[in-house]
Amino acid sequence: MLCTPTGHNPTSRTTPELATALRSTFYxxxxxxxxxxxxxLPNGSxxxxxxxxxNWLMDCEDPS
Structure with a gap:
């Protein structure tokens, strides 16, 4: 695995970065x-x- 000098994988994402990507994909x-x-909900959430x-996840499964 390729790592930066600090020991972190350069292709990994932090939790906030991943949450932002997932949120934008969801919307x-x-x-x-x-x-x-x-x-x-009444508060807009x-x-x-x-x-x-x-059910949605099962519908997304690849039938192969």
Whole structure:
């Protein structure tokens, strides 16, 4: 594995970097109608029921 002088893998991401990438992907999929079904709370936050997420995830699986 290639590492920088500080011992960190240059291709790894920090938790905040990964969260930002996942968040933007999630909202892109949601805008295109490709994400799991969401519930909007009165404060504007989004939530996903576990059953809806698991069903969506199964639908995304490659059948091969």
């Amino acid at each position: 892109e999929w949601r805008q295109k109608g490709r994400g799991p079904r969401c519930i909007r 989004l939530r996903i029921r576990r059953s809806d997420f698991e």
